[in-house]
Amino acid sequence: AQKITQTQPGMFVQEKEAVTLDCTYDTSDQSYGLFWYKQPSSGEMIFLIYQGSYDEQNATEGRYSLNFQKARKSANLVISASQLGDSAMYFCAMREGGGGYNKLIFGAGTRLAVHP
Amino acid sequence: DVKVTQSSRYLVKRTGEKVFLECVQDMDHENMFWYRQDPGLGLRLIYFSYDVKMKEKGDIPEGYSVSREKKERFSLILESASTNQTSMYLCASSLFAENTEAFFGQGTRLTVV
Numbered sequence: 001a002q003k004i005t006q007t008q009p010g011m012f013v014q015e016k017e018a019v020t021l022d023c024t025y026d027t028s029d030q031s032y033g034l035f036w037y038k039q040p041s042s043g044e045m046i047f048l049i050y051q052g053s054y055d056e057q058n059a060t061e062g063r064y065s066l067n068f069q070k071a072r073k074s075a076n077l078v079i080s081a082s083q084l085g086d087s088a089m090y091f092c093a094m095r096e097g098g099g100g101y102n103k104l105i106f107g108a109g110t111r112l113a114v115h116p
Numbered sequence: 117d118v119k120v121t122q123s124s125r126y127l128v129k130r131t132g133e134k135v136f137l138e139c140v141q142d143m144d145h146e147n148m149f150w151y152r153q154d155p156g157l158g159l160r161l162i163y164f165s166y167d168v169k170m171k172e173k174g175d176i177p178e179g180y181s182v183s184r185e186k187k188e189r190f191s192l193i194l195e196s197a198s199t200n201q202t203s204m205y206l207c208a209s210s211l212f213a214e215n216t217e218a219f220f221g222q223g224t225r226l227t228v229v
Binding site: 004033043047095100101102108109 | 147151156166211219
């Protein structure tokens with residue numbers, strides 16, 4: 001069965017430093033996609049970054065990068081130069097199955113606190 | 117700007133009541149989803165729909181039903197609310213295409229007393 005594991009319930013980082021949020025996944029599919037979402041205290045889920053299983057380069061979006069290690073089945077999110085506004089819950093997710101349905105399975109999340 | 121709108125931010129209902137959670141998207145997306153979010157469990161898929169009048173069960177459909185009469189609207193129905201359905205409910209939509217992101221509503225925090 002497909003599964004996403006986020007082993008860090010909570011993390012903290014000093015402002016302006018980089019932080020890595022861990023995500024490991026389990027799937028027998030050859031084609032899959034990995035997503036990271038941010039959920040501030042207001043509740044909405046904000047899409048951050050996507051990595052396809054066949055992408056050879058690690059995905060980057062501004063201060064966010066995804067450290068994709070396919071053999072280890074890990075897809076860690078790296079946030080560079082942390083800002084106070086980065087304090088939020090972060091969820092790793094994987095597309096389940098194919099065919100355009102885009103069902104996602106989510107990890108339990110990591111709560112990040114950025115300290116001034 | 118893309119938008120998924122859920123009808124309520126907060127709801128309090130009594131045990132046994134029939135509860136409707138409404139979701140509307142303005143992006144002409146084929147796929148719509150209802151997730152439930154609980155601490156330590158992340159988001160779990162209740163139901164999804166890939167077309168009008170089409171619906172598929174997710175991982176935790178028991179106690180819920182859905183309706184999609186129009187492309188832009190996807191309703192979650194709790195037939196007889198119970199206290200273990202107290203949770204945050206999130207609606208999402210996406211294109212019917214692999215590996216495109218889902219857009220989420222602001223969530224509805226439902227309390228069943």
